[in-house]
Amino acid sequence: MENNQSKKPSRAVLVKMKQGQAWESMMRFTDNFLIGRHQDNDLQIQNPCVSRHHVKIEYDGEKWWIRDQGSANGTYLGGNRVQEIPLPEEAEIQLGEGGPVLLLSLEKKEAGEEAEADKVTSSTERFASVTQILQRYFTKSKDGEVGLQTLMLRRAFDRIHKKRSRKFLVIIGVCLLLLLTAGSVILYQKSKFEKLRNTAVDIFYNMKSLEIQIAQLEEIVLMKADKYQIQQIHAKREQMKEMEKNYDHFLKELGIYKKMRDEDQIIYRIARIFGECDANVPSGFTKEVWKYIEKWKASDRLEKAISRSRSEGYAPAILKVMGDFNLPPHFFYIALKESEFNARAVGPKTKYGYAKGMWQFIPLTAKHYGLQIGPLYQKGVYDPQDERFHFEKATEAAAKYIKNLKNNLAQASGLLVMTSYNWSEVKVREILRGMPESPRQRNFWLLLTKQDIPKETYDYVFYIFSAAVICENPRLFGFSFDGPFS
Numbered sequence: 001m002e003n004n005q006s007k008k009p010s011r012a013v014l015v016k017m018k019q020g021q022a023w024e025s026m027m028r029f030t031d032n033f034l035i036g037r038h039q040d041n042d043l044q045i046q047n048p049c050v051s052r053h054h055v056k057i058e059y060d061g062e063k064w065w066i067r068d069q070g071s072a073n074g075t076y077l078g079g080n081r082v083q084e085i086p087l088p089e090e091a092e093i094q095l096g097e098g099g100p101v102l103l104l105s106l107e108k109k110e111a112g113e114e115a116e117a118d119k120v121t122s123s124t125e126r127f128a129s130v131t132q133i134l135q136r137y138f139t140k141s142k143d144g145e146v147g148l149q150t151l152m153l154r155r156a157f158d159r160i161h162k163k164r165s166r167k168f169l170v171i172i173g174v175c176l177l178l179l180l181t182a183g184s185v186i187l188y189q190k191s192k193f194e195k196l197r198n199t200a201v202d203i204f205y206n207m208k209s210l211e212i213q214i215a216q217l218e219e220i221v222l223m224k225a226d227k228y229q230i231q232q233i234h235a236k237r238e239q240m241k242e243m244e245k246n247y248d249h250f251l252k253e254l255g256i257y258k259k260m261r262d263e264d265q266i267i268y269r270i271a272r273i274f275g276e277c278d279a280n281v282p283s284g285f286t287k288e289v290w291k292y293i294e295k296w297k298a299s300d301r302l303e304k305a306i307s308r309s310r311s312e313g314y315a316p317a318i319l320k321v322m323g324d325f326n327l328p329p330h331f332f333y334i335a336l337k338e339s340e341f342n343a344r345a346v347g348p349k350t351k352y353g354y355a356k357g358m359w360q361f362i363p364l365t366a367k368h369y370g371l372q373i374g375p376l377y378q379k380g381v382y383d384p385q386d387e388r389f390h391f392e393k394a395t396e397a398a399a400k401y402i403k404n405l406k407n408n409l410a411q412a413s414g415l416l417v418m419t420s421y422n423w424s425e426v427k428v429r430e431i432l433r434g435m436p437e438s439p440r441q442r443n444f445w446l447l448l449t450k451q452d453i454p455k456e457t458y459d460y461v462f463y464i465f466s467a468a469v470i471c472e473n474p475r476l477f478g479f480s481f482d483g484p485f486s
Helices: 002-006 111-138 148-224 227-254 262-273 285-297 301-311 314-324 329-339 363-368 391-409 414-422 425-433 444-450 455-472
Strands: 013-019 027-029 033-036 055-059 064-068 075-077 080-082 084-086 090-095 101-106 346-350 353-356
Touching: 013 285, 064 075, 148 227, 148 391, 262 285, 262 455, 285 455, 301 314, 301 329, 301 455, 314 329, 314 391, 329 391, 329 414, 329 455, 353 363, 363 391, 391 414, 391 425, 414 425, 414 444, 414 455
Parallel strands: none
Antiparallel strands: 013 027, 013 101, 033 055, 055 064, 064 084, 075 080, 075 090, 090 101, 346 353
């Protein structure tokens, strides 16, 4: 059994992942490989349906096997859940019901391989005759035992061989020197890149820490209006501007944006606007955003919602309020996901009561941020006396709530703000507070790797983020409307 397992597979496994209706580029595996959500997998897939270590594709010395690793949501082949099954020539497997679909296939032998074997066999006799001639002239024997012609041929061959050997040694030496030089340059450049990237990441998270300090000082100033504290805020804002310049300089040196297409550059810029470091965006994040862009394309909901926000004049009003609270204007898209900019929206009943209005406040949160709850709060209907339906007042309350989340629980991460806004703050508080209280160690990138986020919340964050990306330049992404900020 051990001998069988030590045999190398004669055929590789080819893997493609389905994104929407299209297949991604092919990956090729010649040895056992593990698929799952954790970063130590050979093929990492960030999807809530996928377990940390979901399925293993393993060669037993004779054939390949699909082996589920005790995943929570199961591995499906042809609609049937499987634990262990031989890999056929081609198979579509699904990681959990509604999860990602992979196409696995055994690499076909090239047609030329069999033909080459025939050529070798048919040429054996021809090579045998050449071998005999070589043996006759060049097999070692005393000079007196061979003819003059053979002797002359041998001596001429020796002279040529010695010259060529010296020439080849020089060429090999030069090649080795060039390879060593190139290797040293590559290692140096890689080391330099990593140092630059680490420095950029340090600057970014120091900038986020400073942003939190400024926000906390502002809260004190609003209460006391102390001159010294106002000077402190100005000094820290100047310090932050300088850090932003340094960070931009390092990004330019790194060339992160240089080879990206325009659409992917927008994804990185929006991540930075929402407080996530664009110098260390996790692998797979961009592809995941594209998946949700395609979901928006599947309906006209986004266009209709943006149209409503324009016709009602909501966009400039929300942008002004967000600016007044020193918040990124892109939190505008929380209202898009909550109500599609319907100021009279009433959500389904929950154990916390009905969520109402454009920002979908539950009664308790609305009261905490200064909104008057109407007498019909226990009924799923519009209530003109309920300030949650008052656009201006509800928007200001939403800005206060978002700012509080951003500067405290979310540690300046806009994507954690969204996570908290959707996935009840009570539920997420324990998880986030279990992470160190600093922007470097409490951010959305780390939450994705450490926690199983409910699918509803995962979708919520990516729908808002992808909408913000699209609306930076809708026509670039294949939409026919103009963005709300244009």
